[in-house]
Amino acid sequence: MKSILLIVLSFLIQDVVSSQVLKATAVKMSFFSEAPFEDIYAESSQGVSAIDVDSRSVYFKVPIQSFQFEKKLMQEHFNENYLESEKYPYAEFKGNIEEPIELRLSGTYWVHVSGELTIHKVTRIYRVLGKIVVKEDTLTTSSEFQVKVADHEVKIPRLLVKNIAEIVLVKVAASYPLSTVLEGQNSASH
Amino acid sequence: MKKLVCLITFCFCFSVLSAQVELADLFADSLVNEQNPGVTSTFKSTRIINARSVETVHRNDLVFLVLHRFGDVGGDAGGSETFWGLDNSTDILIGFDYGLTDLWSIGVGRAKGAPNGVNTSQQQLLYLESKYKILTQRYDESIPVSVALFGSSVVSAMKKSEFSFSDASFGQFSDRLSFTAQLIVARKFSPGLSMQILLTYVHRSYVSAHDESDLFALGFAARAKFSKRMAFIVDYFYTFRSSASKNYFKDALDFRFYNPLSLGVEIETGGHVFNLSFTNSTAILESQFIPSTSSSWADREFRWGFSISRTFSLGKSEKDW
Numbered sequence: 270m271k272s273i274l275l276i277v278l279s280f281l282i283q284d285v286v287s288s289q290v291l292k293a294t295a296v297k298m299s300f301f302s303e304a305p306f307e308d309i310y311a312e313s314s315q316g317v318s319a320i321d322v323d324s325r326s327v328y329f330k331v332p333i334q335s336f337q338f339e340k341k342l343m344q345e346h347f348n349e350n351y352l353e354s355e356k357y358p359y360a361e362f363k364g365n366i367e368e369p370i371e372l373r374l375s376g377t378y379w380v381h382v383s384g385e386l387t388i389h390k391v392t393r394i395y396r397v398l399g400k401i402v403v404k405e406d407t408l409t410t411s412s413e414f415q416v417k418v419a420d421h422e423v424k425i426p427r428l429l430v431k432n433i434a435e436i437v438l439v440k441v442a443a444s445y446p447l448s449t450v451l452e453g454q455n456s457a458s459h
Numbered sequence: 460m461k462k463l464v465c466l467i468t469f470c471f472c473f474s475v476l477s478a479q480v481e482l483a484d485l486f487a488d489s490l491v492n493e494q495n496p497g498v499t500s501t502f503k504s505t506r507i508i509n510a511r512s513v514e515t516v517h518r519n520d521l522v523f524l525v526l527h528r529f530g531d532v533g534g535d536a537g538g539s540e541t542f543w544g545l546d547n548s549t550d551i552l553i554g555f556d557y558g559l560t561d562l563w564s565i566g567v568g569r570a571k572g573a574p575n576g577v578n579t580s581q582q583q584l585l586y587l588e589s590k591y592k593i594l595t596q597r598y599d600e601s602i603p604v605s606v607a608l609f610g611s612s613v614v615s616a617m618k619k620s621e622f623s624f625s626d627a628s629f630g631q632f633s634d635r636l637s638f639t640a641q642l643i644v645a646r647k648f649s650p651g652l653s654m655q656i657l658l659t660y661v662h663r664s665y666v667s668a669h670d671e672s673d674l675f676a677l678g679f680a681a682r683a684k685f686s687k688r689m690a691f692i693v694d695y696f697y698t699f700r701s702s703a704s705k706n707y708f709k710d711a712l713d714f715r716f717y718n719p720l721s722l723g724v725e726i727e728t729g730g731h732v733f734n735l736s737f738t739n740s741t742a743i744l745e746s747q748f749i750p751s752t753s754s755s756w757a758d759r760e761f762r763w764g765f766s767i768s769r770t771f772s773l774g775k776s777e778k779d780w
Contacts, residue, residue, distance in 0.1 A: 292485060319482040328482035334496070340772040341517035341561065346729050349500045350687055355598075355650040363483065429729055 289322040291408055291445035298331050298441050300416070302434040309343065309433065311336040318443040320410065322373060325366035327382060327410070329441065330359055351423050352389050360388045364395075375403045382412070391421040411442040497595035501605055501647040502655070502682055503690070504732040504768050505556055505564070505590070508721035509740055509748055510657055510680045510694035513607045513645035515592050516558035519774040524568065526552040526743050526766040533759025544762050549573045549741035554586070562592040572615065573742035577714045578670045579751040580627040581615040581635075584744055588612070596647060609641040613746045626667045634665035637746035641678075651684040659696065661749050669707040675699045676749045688727045692734060695720045698749055719752045723764075732768045737761050 296316030302309040316331035333354035338344035348354040364384020372378075383396040399412035417436050418425065425433045502512035505522065516522050530547025531537040537544050554568020565588065572582035588611035596605040615635045620627035629635050638661070645655035657678030666672050680694035696719050708714040723736025739761045740748040754760035 290482065290485070317486045319485050321482060326482060328485075330483070330486055342520060342730065342770050342772060345499050345517075349650075350727075350729075353650070361483070426728065432729070 291320050291322065291447065293318040293320075293410075293443040293445040296329065296331065296441065296443040298329075298336075298439070300336075300437045300439045302437045304430075304432050304434045306431045309338070311338045311344070311347070313337065316441075316443070318410070318445070320372070320408070320445060325370070325372070327362070327364050327366065327384070329362040329443070332359055334358065351418075351425075357388075357390050360386070362386045362395075366399075366401075370401075372401065372403060372408065375405065377402050386416075388416070388421040389423055393420055406447050408445045408447060409443065410445075411440075413438065413440050415439070497597055497602075498605065498647050501596065501645050501653045503725060503727050504734075504766075505566075506766065506768075507655075507680045507682065507692050507694045508723050508734065508736045508738060508764070508766075509696070509719055509743065509745075510655070510678050510721075511590065511607075511609050511641060511643060512680070513592065513605045513643045513655060515562055515590050515607065516556045516564040516770075517772075518558045518561045519772065520558045521771045521773050522556040523769045523771070524552065524554045524556065524766065525768075526550075526570075526764070528573070528738070528741060528743060528764040529762045531754060531760045531762055532737075533761075534754075537759060549762065550743045550747075552743045562595075563590070565589050566611075570742075570744050572617075572744075573740075573747060574627075575741065575751050575753040577712055577753065578626070578667050578708065579747060580620055580622075580625040580667075581617065581637075581747070582627075583616040584613050584747075585616055586611055586613045586744060596645075604644050604646045606645075607643040609639070609643060611639045611745065613637045613639075613744055624667055626663070626665050626670070629665065637661065637663040639745040639749075641745075651690075653682045655680040657696075659745065659749060661746055663746060663750065666750075669704055669711075670750070671700060671704050674750050682725065690725045690727075692723045692725045692736070693721065696749055698752075700750070714753060715755070716750075717752050717755045719748050720756060721764075730770050732766075734766050736764045736766075738764055 294317050295314050296318045297314050298316045299312040313331050313335040315335035316329060319328045333352045334348055362384055364382045367381040367383060370378050378401045380399050380401060381396060382399045385392050386395045397412050397414040399410055402409045415436050416439050502514045505512055505514050505516060527548060528550045530541055530544035530549060532544045541547055550571050550573035552568060552570040554566055556564050556566040558564045567587050570584045572584040574580045574582055590607055590609045592607045594602055594606040596602055617627060619629045622628060640660045642658040643655060645653060647653045659676040659678055661674045663672055676696045676698040678696045682690050682692050684690040698718060700716060705716060717739060719738060719740035721736050721738035723734045725734040739754050739756045740752045741754060742748040
């Protein structure tokens with residue numbers, strides 16, 4: 270009897286801990302390339318993200334093929350020739366919030382997030398500035414940072430150096446409903 | 460009680476550890492499958508060499524096309540006297556393709572026409588064509604192939620021939636017309652390899668004696684990338700001509716039909732697709748190279764050919780996010 274109680278108790282404790290993970294879907298991500306001949310902008314709203322309120326670890330993932338361009342031919346080249354999305358279908362970020370903030374309290378926090386960003390088979394360490402806004406029902410995160418395309422072995426042919434920037438500006442915005450805490454409790458035990 | 464504390468501590472540690480790793484595991488790998496718009500770039504252009512590809516032009520894109528076939532490299536008409544065929548051009552096509560939607564494109568243009576002078580004499584060909592993509596292959600294999608329907612009408616604008624056996628001795632306007640219908644089935648097996656079959660029907664309104672007005676052909680095409688922007692391409696058509704018709708041309712006119720086989724290299728630079736090819740067919744349009752290819756690889760009657768396609772993105776597609 271005692272051991273059963275222990276097991277039940279242990280599951281309960283585990284639940285409480287892992288339930289501090291907030292999830293976001295439809296994460297918006299965009300990038301902008303400014304070059305002498307043309308500006309290129311693409312946006313995806315199919316990213317996903319998770320944030321662990323206690324350990325302050327964060328995670329982002331976006332399907333490369335979900336980026337929408339104004340010119341479909343550009344989108345085709347982006348997938349086929351530059352990011353090779355059939356071989357490397359996702360961009361991923363795993364990181365940690367450096368500041369010891371308490372994400373259960375409402376407020377606006379400017380934080381530094383450092384971690385590993387993987388794009389096109391290459392993983393690099395990034396440290397970016399992010400903004401976290403905690404309200405009663407949602408937590409939102411947003412960030413802007415620069416990615417040097419050569420860092421991720423994305424090669425630009427010499428003919429096109431005036432069409433594609435060497436450094437692109439990436440923007441991310443995610444919204445995590447706080448109700449997922451409850452959902453997390455249910456799903457974590459299964 | 461000590462045991463209890465131990466267990467709780469253990470569970471707690473375990474949870475914290477797993478929570479950090481788990482963030483990535485929260486999201487199954489099915490994201491792309493659920494939301495992807497289907498396999499793209501099965502082929503890089505609307506044509507392979509002679510064959511059409513399953514690809515249509517993106518919405519609001521205009522493609523300018525120049526296709527060229529030189530003269531025979533070897534054989535009677537080749538060799539150093541004609542600089543291995545480069546002095547001659549058997550067929551030249553200049554045309555435009557336009558994407559009405561992402562799945563439906565239309566094309567218009569003109570080809571010189573490459574009559575062999577025996578079963579066909581038609582030249583000055585104007586064409587109007589349409590291609591519609593019915594199915595798009597999916598990465599999750601729910602649809603394993605891409606399928607397109609292609610149709611084209613060709614009219615010969617040449618002066619009527621006085622030679623009554625010729626298929627250019629037009630009696631009425633409809634005699635100038637020929638049509639092609641194709642069902643194109645393609646599959647991208649890997650990022651570097653795509654294959655395709657083309658079920659082809661050609662109808663020519665007016666043909667020379669003992670020629671066949673309706674012909675079926677089975678086409679095969681493939682593309683294999685050997686670098687990020689370059690690929691080997693090949694296409695081949697088997698024409699189902701009756702042996703009665705073949706025999707007549709062979710016995711009475713000492714004239715043989717061959718199946719067109721083309722091999723080439725495709726080079727893609729953003730917005731342009733070039734190909735350099737060798738083919739035994741003199742003509743570029745289906746209504747001629749399927750029923751009337753009379754030159755043979757074995758007799759070195761193949762030629763150099765190239766095509767240039769340039770895409771212009773007109774208008775801005777509305778944002779769909």
